Amino acid sequence: MSEHPAALPGEPRVDLEQALAHGLSEDEFRLIERGLGRTPTFTELGVFSVMWSEHCSYKSSRRHLAMLPNQGSLVVGGPGENAGALDVGDGWLAVFKIESHNHPSFVEPYPGAATGVGGILRDIFAMGARPVASLNSLKFGSFNHPRTRYLLGGVVGGIGGYGNCVGVPTVGGEVMFDDAYNDNILVNAFCLGLARKGELQSARARGVGNPVLYVGSATGRDGIHGASLLASAEFDQSSDQKRPTVQVGDPFTEKLLIEACLEAVKTGAVAALQDMGAAGLTSSSSEMAARGKLGIELNLDRVPLREPNLTPYEMLLSESQERMLIVAEKGREAELQAVFEKWDLHAVVIGQITDDGRWRVSWRGQAVADIPVAMLADEAPVYERPFAPPVRPSARTTAVKQRPAPAEALRRLLDSPNVGSRRWVYRQYDSIVQSNTVIEPGSDAAILRIKGTRRALALAVDSNPRACAIDPYLGAIAVTLEAARNVACSGARPIGITDCLNYGNPERPEIMWQFVRGIEGIRDAAAALDTPVVSGNVSFYNETQGRAIPPTPTLAMVGLSADLANCRGQFFRHPGDLILLLRTSNPALAASEYAAMFGGEGRLETIDLQKERALIDLLVTLAEARLISSAHDVSDGGLAAAMAECCFSPAGNLGAAVRVSAAGLDSAVNLFGEGPSTVIVSAPPEAARAIEHRAEGRGLECRRVGTVLNDPILKIDTEIEVDVAELRAIYEQALPRRIQAHG
Amino acid sequence: MKWGVVTFPGSLDDRDMLYALRDVMEQDAQPLWHKDRDLRNVDCVVLPGGFSYGDYLRCGAMARFSPIMESVVNFARRGGLVLGVCNGFQILCEAHLLPGALTRNRSLAFICERLTVRVENVNTPFTCAAQNGELLRLPIKHGEGLYVAPRDELRRMEDRGQVLVRYVNQHGEPSDDANPNGSMNSIAGVANDRFNVFGLMPHPEHAVEPMLGGDGGLRIFRSIVQSLA
Numbered sequence: 015m016s017e018h019p020a021a022l023p024g025e026p027r028v029d030l031e032q033a034l035a036h037g038l039s040e041d042e043f044r045l046i047e048r049g050l051g052r053t054p055t056f057t058e059l060g061v062f063s064v065m066w067s068e069h070c071s072y073k074s075s076r077r078h079l080a081m082l083p084n085q086g087s088l089v090v091g092g093p094g095e096n097a098g099a100l101d102v103g104d105g106w107l108a109v110f111k112i113e114s115h116n117h118p119s120f121v122e123p124y125p126g127a128a129t130g131v132g133g134i135l136r137d138i139f140a141m142g143a144r145p146v147a148s149l150n151s152l153k154f155g156s157f158n159h160p161r162t163r164y165l166l167g168g169v170v171g172g173i174g175g176y177g178n179c180v181g182v183p184t185v186g187g188e189v190m191f192d193d194a195y196n197d198n199i200l201v202n203a204f205c206l207g208l209a210r211k212g213e214l215q216s217a218r219a220r221g222v223g224n225p226v227l228y229v230g231s232a233t234g235r236d237g238i239h240g241a242s243l244l245a246s247a248e249f250d251q252s253s254d255q256k257r258p259t260v261q262v263g264d265p266f267t268e269k270l271l272i273e274a275c276l277e278a279v280k281t282g283a284v285a286a287l288q289d290m291g292a293a294g295l296t297s298s299s300s301e302m303a304a305r306g307k308l309g310i311e312l313n314l315d316r317v318p319l320r321e322p323n324l325t326p327y328e329m330l331l332s333e334s335q336e337r338m339l340i341v342a343e344k345g346r347e348a349e350l351q352a353v354f355e356k357w358d359l360h361a362v363v364i365g366q367i368t369d370d371g372r373w374r375v376s377w378r379g380q381a382v383a384d385i386p387v388a389m390l391a392d393e394a395p396v397y398e399r400p401f402a403p404p405v406r407p408s409a410r411t412t413a414v415k416q417r418p419a420p421a422e423a424l425r426r427l428l429d430s431p432n433v434g435s436r437r438w439v440y441r442q443y444d445s446i447v448q449s450n451t452v453i454e455p456g457s458d459a460a461i462l463r464i465k466g467t468r469r470a471l472a473l474a475v476d477s478n479p480r481a482c483a484i485d486p487y488l489g490a491i492a493v494t495l496e497a498a499r500n501v502a503c504s505g506a507r508p509i510g511i512t513d514c515l516n517y518g519n520p521e522r523p524e525i526m527w528q529f530v531r532g533i534e535g536i537r538d539a540a541a542a543l544d545t546p547v548v549s550g551n552v553s554f555y556n557e558t559q560g561r562a563i564p565p566t567p568t569l570a571m572v573g574l575s576a577d578l579a580n581c582r583g584q585f586f587r588h589p590g591d592l593i594l595l596l597r598t599s600n601p602a603l604a605a606s607e608y609a610a611m612f613g614g615e616g617r618l619e620t621i622d623l624q625k626e627r628a629l630i631d632l633l634v635t636l637a638e639a640r641l642i643s644s645a646h647d648v649s650d651g652g653l654a655a656a657m658a659e660c661c662f663s664p665a666g667n668l669g670a671a672v673r674v675s676a677a678g679l680d681s682a683v684n685l686f687g688e689g690p691s692t693v694i695v696s697a698p699p700e701a702a703r704a705i706e707h708r709a710e711g712r713g714l715e716c717r718r719v720g721t722v723l724n725d726p727i728l729k730i731d732t733e734i735e736v737d738v739a740e741l742r743a744i745y746e747q748a749l750p751r752r753i754q755a756h757g
Numbered sequence: 758m759k760w761g762v763v764t765f766p767g768s769l770d771d772r773d774m775l776y777a778l779r780d781v782m783e784q785d786a787q788p789l790w791h792k793d794r795d796l797r798n799v800d801c802v803v804l805p806g807g808f809s810y811g812d813y814l815r816c817g818a819m820a821r822f823s824p825i826m827e828s829v830v831n832f833a834r835r836g837g838l839v840l841g842v843c844n845g846f847q848i849l850c851e852a853h854l855l856p857g858a859l860t861r862n863r864s865l866a867f868i869c870e871r872l873t874v875r876v877e878n879v880n881t882p883f884t885c886a887a888q889n890g891e892l893l894r895l896p897i898k899h900g901e902g903l904y905v906a907p908r909d910e911l912r913r914m915e916d917r918g919q920v921l922v923r924y925v926n927q928h929g930e931p932s933d934d935a936n937p938n939g940s941m942n943s944i945a946g947v948a949n950d951r952f953n954v955f956g957l958m959p960h961p962e963h964a965v966e967p968m969l970g971g972d973g974g975l976r977i978f979r980s981i982v983q984s985l986a
Binding site for chain 1 (some may be wrong): 767772775894960968969
């Protein structure tokens, strides 16, 4: 095949207009023509439109992402692979990544969220790691919006429907409801897998003449242009018409694919392995070849199809789920095919690795695409989009409304959909399969043991769009620190980050400014904590009709504990334990749930990163010295809500009597303010001196504020004295009562 | 004794069952493959939880036609011990080794939580190590666990003591609140009339270590070991 690909009968003519309709710019189209030395065919145009889309090429974000620290003593494997990997000891590697599936989930919530889970799982087992835990971070509109219940039910159903059926526990996450997401919800899915050291699978093609195997489900017409038209553009009134761009997931096949791929990797006959994710066959084949600086040749006649008569364009752009591409060691393809046959899955040789650096595709004896690999995978234009702070500051200052008495404010906060129990959500997820979940959903972080070792991993995912809306830099720092505190409260040392950066349209300077400031915030916080950002994902164009979501960087933090026995939950455990407060600075009402409900001012306090680092270190040492019974990070709803949560033990309600008032600090700010950083610790009285000593040594404030009570009563200063059972009933009903309100 | 744990395509708790039996119970347990017919001389066959064949038709409806199920049915007819958990329970009902059927939870949602069941009959190979009326903390995780059977059949089952475990509240009594899925008579698990086949929706293999939510499930595995000793 040396002739140029020619137009296929009946294919639309390729010109500038066609290119624009594909989401490419005029400059990009000219660049393609120059690079090829000719006008691309219609099929090639489709291929460029997905590979050069924002979603696949990171053309607006790439140069800023380079700021993030990605090195560290535990980091294994180079950048450019499908997910990051950290050495967690005893011969194990933790492989993890978070990814967005926002637009598909808004258009079609159940399949959109389900396939989000499926996609992130494949990124993990493509690395030869068995997926062992999932998390998710969800943002919905307010309950006053007519679609919120539908979207919530669909997304939670989709995550459960997929996750429960593949045998990977969903061990935690976060959910938030805010008007700002009425027209653009966020669904971010995280997965962590474990691989044996030395058995990490690469996605870098090698070996000229090595056969290329297509494995998994057959290809259909679903998800065509998911990456380009759906994920890389804003929503408008025609978004409903994009429903066919959403893929349909089949978790049963995914489960078989997990087992088959892990078994295949064990044979040693797999040279490279990659998920056919966004832009399906096109991206997987060109990216694997690009990483190996090689070429690849594909014969579309051999692609397993769900229905006859798919065109090359459709086959190359389909985002049908549960498919992987393998570069096999030459001569060992039959060995691999036997594994997939055992699991009743397709495994077909559809091409081979070449040495000419070209991505060549044939169909029915005819060339349909012939493009330099590098042009597709590496040479998409990189944009230095202008960025500038908004002319009008976006601080969400709200007028102070009538503020209720503290006890009433506490009740109303616990009833907030952003503070109340998430049980309605996580009860629909299998959180225990694989027999590793030591601390189940509902605490600050989930704790997983690593079987056969004493080690444990702590997982938390956090975001704080209200803080990021006020100050995208400080907000991103606060998010990073909160995720780290959640992990440290559980007794584990934070060791690595994966980030999902959800923003509006990057072509608008103020959005680009939010993005850049967000990355700078994560960079500074991650550097202060020595926690590399090992993987991540950028989701732009989260806006509808010109209204962007608040900047929402979502961070998942992975923590490591050398001894499972040091891990702790957030709940009080022993009546008679002392309650201590660890604080790095005074809280503030800015960006708090209290301010959202009752009004408040809108400036974030500056953050002392060294002090925050000291707090994290302190929490880890307290856990390692086994001085504390529990630790809980104060976040949504402030100190009073957090104190109540500590009493809501799964083993039965406990009480607390505390005096927390502080000179010069307004009582509402003290009780309901948020922001870095306050941690509630409970400990046996005899440990208190040692805790204080360790805190003082790090220059941190540590106050004994009260005692854990057997009586389920919560007493805070003279202002709050409430029955814990009553508070818990409010807390437990916050979501169900809203969801059931309208059937 | 020897245990065999069947893996169907879509089985999920097969590895956890093997872990509970081998690593916690220190038993001789081996995996069995759905395409095989050989039960390898095991003394107890376990059908684990999961979504066999994706459960796209009806839970367990496809799995009952797999080659190994022919052997399991014959094994059960000869009096061999068969334990089905969750999807395994559904498969046993589909294969008519157990009476009744399992349908959508009344909430129509998947439920994952730890709850309490009461042991109703200790004169069986699956419960003989428990006390009569003993309360066990076990987790459930299913979308289709609402147990139904014809009224007269149910009455006969209750009379014969075929209901081995029932969902109960903290006081040890069946109640509507404590019935997670709407099962008739709060039934969590039943045996056949020869008491050699037992299916239950709660997962004993996920309750074998105090650190991971308690060890109430050991009662069931120990009963089986004891009955064959």
